[in-house]
Each structure stands twice: as C-alpha cells, then as structure tokens.
Amino acid sequence: MRQKITLKPPFPKVSEKDRYLRFLSSKANRSPKEAAKDELTYIRAYETKYGMSSEEFFEKYSDHRVNGLIPEHEWFDWKLCYSTFQKMLKQYNLTLEEING
Amino acid sequence: MAEYLFVNYYWQLYDVVAQHQDIIVSFNQIEDHFDVIFFERIRWDIEFIDGSKLVVRIEMEISEYKVLEKEYYYGYYDRNGNRLFSYDNAPHHEWISTAPHHMHREQITDVDRAYPTDIRPVTLANVLAKIRNILVKGSKERY
Numbered sequence: 001m002r003q004k005i006t007l008k009p010p011f012p013k014v015s016e017k018d019r020y021l022r023f024l025s026s027k028a029n030r031s032p033k034e035a036a037k038d039e040l041t042y043i044r045a046y047e048t049k050y051g052m053s054s055e056e057f058f059e060k061y062s063d064h065r066v067n068g069l070i071p072e073h074e075w076f077d078w079k080l081c082y083s084t085f086q087k088m089l090k091q092y093n094l095t096l097e098e099i100n101g
Numbered sequence: 102m103a104e105y106l107f108v109n110y111y112w113q114l115y116d117v118v119a120q121h122q123d124i125i126v127s128f129n130q131i132e133d134h135f136d137v138i139f140f141e142r143i144r145w146d147i148e149f150i151d152g153s154k155l156v157v158r159i160e161m162e163i164s165e166y167k168v169l170e171k172e173y174y175y176g177y178y179d180r181n182g183n184r185l186f187s188y189d190n191a192p193h194h195e196w197i198s199t200a201p202h203h204m205h206r207e208q209i210t211d212v213d214r215a216y217p218t219d220i221r222p223v224t225l226a227n228v229l230a231k232i233r234n235i236l237v238k239g240s241k242e243r244y
Contacts, residue, residue, distance in 0.1 A: 003132045009122040014112070023108045026134035035139040064193050067213050072187060072205070073156045076174040077144065080158050084140040 002038045032092040036099045039085050046078045054082045104138055107161050110168040111137045117226045124150050124236050137161075149236060152180030157225065175228045184208060188223045 129146040145157040162171040176187035190201040194215040197203045203215040220227040
C-alpha cells in the first residue's frame with residue numbers, strides 16, 4: 001500500500017543523481033497494476049463517504065461543484081483522482097476486472 | 102521521457118516549497134513519485150506555522166516538451182478548516198476576466214463567488230509568496 005509521508009523542516013537536500021535514482025527505484029518498486037489497485041481503494045473511500053459512484057459524481061458534478069455537497073478540496077481531489085485513474089487505465093491498458101482480480 | 106519530465110517538475114516544485122520552509126511545519130505527500138509516475142499529478146498538503154494549510158492538487162500534461170498544469174487547485178485554509186482563498190482553472194466561470202483561472206475568497210454567504218485572480222500567473226511559487234506575506238509581513242490585504 002502507498003504510504004503518506006510527512007516531511008518536517010529542514011527538508012532534505014536531494015542531489016540530481018539521487019532524484020533520478022529515487023525515480024528509478026519508485027518505478028521498480030510497484031507495478032502499474034498494483035498502483036491502480038491502491039488508487040481504486042482510495043477512490044472507493046470517497047464513494048462510500050458520499051454515497052455515489054465515481055462515475056455518477058463525475059457525470060453530475062465534474063463541471064461544477066454544488067455548494068455544501070462536497071467540500072471544495074475533496075471535490076477537487078476526487079475529480080483529480082478519478083480522471084487520472086481513468087487516464088492511467090488507458091495508458092497501461094488495464095481493466096477494472098484485471099485490477100480487482 | 103514523459104515520466105521523467107513529470108518527475109523533474111515535481112522536484113522543481115519541491116525546491117519552491119523548500120525555499121519557504123521557515124514558515125512551514127509539515128509537508129505531506131504520498132510516498133516518492135507514486136502520484137507523479139503513475140498518475141501524472143501532484144497532491145500535497147502543506148501546513149504552516151500558524152496552523153493554516155495549503156492544499157495543492159495538480160494534473161500535469163506535456164506540451165512541446167514542457168510540463169504544464171492542465172488542471173490545478175491551490176486551496177488555503179485556516180487552522181479550523183475554513184477556506185481563506187483558493188485558485189483553480191476549472192472552466193466553470195467563463196465570464197471572469199482571467200478565465201479559466203479564477204479565485205474564491207472566504208465564503209461568508211451561501212453564494213460562493215468567483216473573482217479574477219489577484220496573482221498572475223497562478224503558480225505554487227506565487228501562492229506561497231502570498232501566504233508568506235500574510236504570515237510573515239502581516240499583510241492586511243484582503244484574502
């Protein structure tokens with residue numbers, strides 16, 4: 001599972017080389033399928049919280065936020081997560097069945 | 102190639118945040134590069150010395166080998182979770198002179214009005230500079 005990281009000042013200085021190495025290790029540490037599975041769990045939490053599917057949320061509310069229905073920052077977060085998740089499925093040629101299976 | 106451009110952009114923004122670490126208490130994100138590599142996005146929550154918080158959400162795209170913020174949201178909240186101001190480029194306020202870029206201020210009434218942005222361009226660097234003015238210089242400028 002992905003983890004949340006909290007950095008506190010002083011923030012570490014990371015050299016160009018280390019930035020690149022971290023990029024490579026991050027890629028190696030998790031497959032797209034695993035990343036998608038993690039993401040799906042995150043998106044499902046929003047669906048449970050607000051009692052609607054992401055498809056319904058996106059169709060009804062992605063163009064406008066209904067005041068009071070979903071707090072602004074969560075509206076943006078859900079929208080961003082769902083749209084980037086869909087994009088990622090296409091990019092890596094993944095299906096929901098594969099991820100759930 | 103694209104992946105590394107996104108990662109590079111992530112580190113550019115990290116450097117911007119690091120420049121303001123004297124007013125920052127904590128900087129929260131998902132583990133290294135998860136959002137960037139797989140989802141081409143940045144999701145950070147930054148907490149400041151007075152308990153206020155900046156929520157950063159960015160979807161990136163590449164155009165002519167440059168990373169652009171296709172969609173962004175910078176929301177600044179006080180310690181009690183009340184929005185002080187936010188900036189985004191969702192295309193739902195076409196009548197605003199700076200559309201699609203616009204801002205919202207403290208919501209006092211039921212109507213959440215949108216305004217032209219008071220910083221241009223809307224970037225993490227400019228948003229953090231505004232927050233610094235408020236926190237360090239005690240800017241009286243209306244949010």
